Amino acid sequence: MGTIDVFIESDVSRRLSTYLCEIYPYQFEHMERFVRTSISQEEGIEFLKAIENTYPSRYVNRVFLANATSTELPSFFSSVAQDGFIDKDETMVLRVQGHPRALQDQLLAMLEEHVELSPTHFTTVLYVLQIQDVYYYGIFPREFFFRKKAKTFEPVCGAYYKIEEAIQRFNIPVSKTWNVLDIGAAPGGWSQYLCGRTAKVIAVDPANLQIEAPNIVHIRAKFESVIDELGRYAPFDMIVCDMNRDPRESAETMVRASDLLRENGHLLMTSKLIYKSETGKKALVSRTIEILKDAYQIVGVKWLLANSKNERCVYGVRM
Numbered sequence: 001m002g003t004i005d006v007f008i009e010s011d012v013s014r015r016l017s018t019y020l021c022e023i024y025p026y027q028f029e030h031m032e033r034f035v036r037t038s039i040s041q042e043e044g045i046e047f048l049k050a051i052e053n054t055y056p057s058r059y060v061n062r063v064f065l066a067n068a069t070s071t072e073l074p075s076f077f078s079s080v081a082q083d084g085f086i087d088k089d090e091t092m093v094l095r096v097q098g099h100p101r102a103l104q105d106q107l108l109a110m111l112e113e114h115v116e117l118s119p120t121h122f123t124t125v126l127y128v129l130q131i132q133d134v135y136y137y138g139i140f141p142r143e144f145f146f147r148k149k150a151k152t153f154e155p156v157c158g159a160y161y162k163i164e165e166a167i168q169r170f171n172i173p174v175s176k177t178w179n180v181l182d183i184g185a186a187p188g189g190w191s192q193y194l195c196g197r198t199a200k201v202i203a204v205d206p207a208n209l210q211i212e213a214p215n216i217v218h219i220r221a222k223f224e225s226v227i228d229e230l231g232r233y234a235p236f237d238m239i240v241c242d243m244n245r246d247p248r249e250s251a252e253t254m255v256r257a258s259d260l261l262r263e264n265g266h267l268l269m270t271s272k273l274i275y276k277s278e279t280g281k282k283a284l285v286s287r288t289i290e291i292l293k294d295a296y297q298i299v300g301v302k303w304l305l306a307n308s309k310n311e312r313c314v315y316g317v318r319m
């Protein structure tokens with residue numbers, strides 16, 4: 001069996017390629033809005049199913065597969081049109097998946113006279129992808145088609161996915177016995193995630209929580225004004241903080257909060273990058289980490305798939 005090129009289309013392709021490199025033993029490169037890898041056909045099916053069934057599928061728009069390339073549009077088009085390129089039989093129904101869309105429309109118009117086409121009841125997929133003047137294409141059976149799963153769960157808010165991803169990627173050993181402090185908790189996505197996986201969540205935020213659970217206690221206040229009062233719920237096994245504040249201020253607050261955390265307790269904090277330039281952002285992350293180092297050993301900083309452009313996620317352990 002030959003090798004196929006897999007192109008994963010995503011709005012966060014750069015971050016997705018980093019993530020995929022972390023979890024799969026293949027090389028992934030980032031090309032415009034695609035993540036590209038080469039894989040054997042056998043591995044290809046397994047890989048597609050894995051992508052469909054696991055976390056990153058939320059960030060995948062479409063997947064293209066290719067086992068041929070061409071630099072010239074005319075020869076490519078004529079080869080598709082030729083009898084023989086498509087091994088037609090009476091039962092073949094073709095789905096055409098192209099990028100850019102104009103190319104897809106062009107191909108559909110060209111093929112409709114030669115072969116039965118359907119976006120749903122197809123037996124075969126024709127993939128065509130143009131990136132930087134190169135056409136990647138191939139024809140594959142239906143099982144080589146990535147299908148995004150229908151949503152079965154609607155969290156309180158998208159922030160739910162930040163904590164889900166952070167815990168997974170930093171390998172944080174969250175436990176049913178844990179007592180957790182969620183600072184800047186509203187509307188409640190993080191608390192929603194945590195309440196099903198830990199014993200107790202103390203959620204601090206002056207704004208309303210849109211989630212209720214027997215093990216969530218909402219303290220409706222700014223964190224700084226209730227820090228002493230929180231002593232009665234301490235020690236915490238983990239503090240999470242997603243406050244929308246200058247990250248240097250959040251970091252200083254987290255240093256003060258470290259007294260509430262048990263030794264080796266976990267800290268997960270979103271760093272909101274208020275500067276536009278890349279150098280400004282880098283400097284802000286560095287300064288935030290410097291401040292946190294007064295109380296925490298920093299394990300890592302990641303730009304999560306679930307983060308916005310202007311957020312990074314910092315993970316540390318109390319010293």
Ligand SMILES: C[S@@+](CC[C@H](N)C(=O)[O-])C[C@H]1O[C@@H](n2cnc3c(N)ncnc32)[C@H](O)[C@@H]1O
Nearest residue numbers: 159184185186187188189190222223242243244
């Ligand atoms: C991005 S939202 C947090 C979203 C939350 N993680 C979730 O999953 O729903 C930021 C929150 O930080 C809260 N916040 C800002 N400053 C705060 C402070 N000093 N103390 C507590 N909460 C604060 C805001 O009220 C706001 O609800």
